């Protein structure tokens with residue numbers, strides 16, 4: 001059994017998508033990051049960066065002690081190695097997937113996240129920040145759109161790269177993007193959206209947390225964290 005420490009955000013959806021696709025047994029442990037549950041000492045032992053997602057696998061392959069992991073990219077790699085699914089055994093195809101996985105965790109996620117922050121949440125509207133992140137997000141959309149010309153999936157087959165990217169395209173309107181400007185990306189988006197496991201992952205999220213906006217209390221908890229929150233002073 002896998003314990004999934006989860007909240008209803010793009011980085012969380014990546015892992016529910018994988019688990020729903022693979023059929024691995026798992027249990028969700030909700031970590032309501034809008035209420036500060038990410039700072040609970042028990043969670044910090046698993047995820048010292050105070051962020052979801054994280055997992056504990058109580059039955060690692062080959063036996064031994066339970067293994068705990070944070071960072072969505074590391075978790076996707078681990079789960080694909082465990083199940084032998086969604087990451088090719090062929091060297092070229094495998095690294096084709098891995099490079100796009102890293103592209104998402106290091107580029108699309110952080111940049112689209114900043115766009116979201118400065119357009120939706122920042123208490124002050126800062127035109128320079130809005131323009132910088134919106135443009136960079138549109139550049140990244142164009143990179144993926146170009147890559148998806150003449151191919152159905154990001155790698156040769158449906159893989160953890162698609163699972164990582166899809167949840168970050170779902171909020172495209174909040175990221176100030178229009179999918180009509182990215183036709184290959186739009187086609188891919190519809191293909192992934194139609195997958196029953198992807199639909200189940202989003203149903204789970206809606207059931208757990210129907211809220212689509214952040215309360216003032218949640219914004220206070222999530223934004224403006226500094227070293228003090230880590231050091232407890």
Ligand SMILES: N[C@@H](CCC(=O)N[C@@H](CS)C(=O)NCC(=O)O)C(=O)O
Pocket residue numbers: 009010011012033038050051052053070071072073105221222
């Ligand atoms: N690089 C991390 C990012 C994880 C992340 O940003 N998680 C957010 C939700 S999407 C979170 O838990 N935020 C809580 C906080 O910052 O206190 C990953 O890919 O797992």
